[in-house]
Amino acid sequence: MSNANAGEHASLQSYPDAVLTATDQSSGITVTVEPNGTSLAAKDGAGKQLWSLDVVKQVGKPHTGFPVIRYVEVTAPGTVSIVVGKSQSVEIDLKSGKAKLLGEN
Numbered sequence: 001m002s003n004a005n006a007g008e009h010a011s012l013q014s015y016p017d018a019v020l021t022a023t024d025q026s027s028g029i030t031v032t033v034e035p036n037g038t039s040l041a042a043k044d045g046a047g048k049q050l051w052s053l054d055v056v057k058q059v060g061k062p063h064t065g066f067p068v069i070r071y072v073e074v075t076a077p078g079t080v081s082i083v084v085g086k087s088q089s090v091e092i093d094l095k096s097g098k099a100k101l102l103g104e105n
Contacts, residue, residue: 018069022073029044033068039052040072055099062086079091085104
């Protein structure tokens, strides 16, 4: 996602260097942080939406930093890890969209 959209995207307003999209090469699923900064959406290789999840509503606001997603990375086939706020770690299953709070540093 281009930083040219920073004025419209909540994550980029709070964290200008935010990483807001990642693709799992094994499944072709791409996850993208939605403009509100708290939700994540997954699409298959054909562009069909698989799920959308408000991560902050599901796992809670971080204790430090802004309550938006600032980093997205595929860490293993079928799994994406995200950082909310300064250091709240969340793991998401790409097929189901289920989120698991891992903790906060």
